[in-house]
Amino acid sequence: MSNPCSLVANNVNLKIGQQQILSDVCLNVGSGKVMGVLGPNGAGKTSLLKMLSGQVASHHSVSWDNKTLTDYDPMSLAKQIAVVNQLNESVFALDLYQIVRMGLLPHKSLLSRQTPEDDKSISDAISRVGLDNKVHQSFNSLSGGEQQRGLIARALVQKAALIVLDEPVNHLDIYYQHQVLKLLRSLAHKLNITVVMSLHDLNLAANYCDHLCLLDQGEMVAQGPPEQVLTSQRLEQVFKIPCQIRHDTNNAVFRVDFYPPDELEIDLPQSIEKP
Numbered sequence: 270m271s272n273p274c275s276l277v278a279n280n281v282n283l284k285i286g287q288q289q290i291l292s293d294v295c296l297n298v299g300s301g302k303v304m305g306v307l308g309p310n311g312a313g314k315t316s317l318l319k320m321l322s323g324q325v326a327s328h329h330s331v332s333w334d335n336k337t338l339t340d341y342d343p344m345s346l347a348k349q350i351a352v353v354n355q356l357n358e359s360v361f362a363l364d365l366y367q368i369v370r371m372g373l374l375p376h377k378s379l380l381s382r383q384t385p386e387d388d389k390s391i392s393d394a395i396s397r398v399g400l401d402n403k404v405h406q407s408f409n410s411l412s413g414g415e416q417q418r419g420l421i422a423r424a425l426v427q428k429a430a431l432i433v434l435d436e437p438v439n440h441l442d443i444y445y446q447h448q449v450l451k452l453l454r455s456l457a458h459k460l461n462i463t464v465v466m467s468l469h470d471l472n473l474a475a476n477y478c479d480h481l482c483l484l485d486q487g488e489m490v491a492q493g494p495p496e497q498v499l500t501s502q503r504l505e506q507v508f509k510i511p512c513q514i515r516h517d518t519n520n521a522v523f524r525v526d527f528y529p530p531d532e533l534e535i536d537l538p539q540s541i542e543k544p
């Protein structure tokens with residue numbers, strides 16, 4: 270029997286056309302933990318996150334809080350799981366407040382009015398992500414980091430116990446990368462929210478995630494604490510580039526460095542002539 274509020278994937282498979290996108294992927298993330306999903310382009314990270322969050326049917330192979338996602342009706346699932354997909358410009362001219370307010374939707378009927386408590390939960394969430402001074406700014410005009418934090422505030426208003434994020438630090442500068450990941454880690458550890466996210470930066474993953482899983486060609490290559498998953502031999506095999514890993518005195522992964530060999534230099538085709 271799994272822990273209450275753990276996210277469990279049991280032999281997740283996904284086939285689209287003739288391509289096997291995910292093959293027998295299994296994982297278990299306990300409540301209040303941060304899980305990083307790693308792997309090269311096309312490994313299946315986004316596909317896995319979509320199945321873990323119920324965006325793609327998982328046919329009883331994924332459960333949250335001891336209940337398969339298939340057994341939740343859409344509203345109940347939306348109260349449990351918040352999804353932050355890769356940033357796309359909003360087609361609506363909404364301000365930050367209105368975007369964050371969308372987190373209330375799973376908790377409201379069509380006719381219900383917004384209460385002072387709702388307003389407070391929206392303001393609190395916006396404060397928690399440090400955007401008080403941007404409340405009425407158009408969402409599209411916020412910086413990438415501010416938009417990302419705005420979407421996390423929406424997840425907070427949604428009161429989701431599980432937040433699933435696809436490359437949440439993509440496009441963010443180094444300051445916002447750390448700021449967003451620190452925020453997610455503190456939400457997990459202080460509010461017992463479970464966070465599952467895909468990341469490309471292995472150093473950030475090692476620093477901010479409690480557990481990692483490494484996918485390659487739709488298969489789970491390894492999962493566990495960062496120091497067990499991130500070994501130079503394994504990373505070299507998956508990313509095809511020599512790699513060195515340094516550990517600190519507690520054996521935590523301190524630094525992952527890749528050393529692209531000279532043969533990675535690409536000869537330009539002769540058809541491309543000098544200007």
Ligand SMILES: Nc1ncnc2c1ncn2[C@@H]1O[C@H](COP(=O)(O)OP(=O)(O)OP(=O)(O)O)[C@@H](O)[C@H]1O
Nearest residue numbers: 285288290308309310311312313314315316317467
């Ligand atoms: N709807 C679809 N139709 C056909 N193929 C798909 C579809 N969705 C994903 N794929 C294929 O599944 C594989 C995994 O894609 P996915 O987006 O999950 O990878 P990823 O690890 O997130 O990659 P990246 O790091 O590039 O974002 C890829 O080969 C992709 O082309």
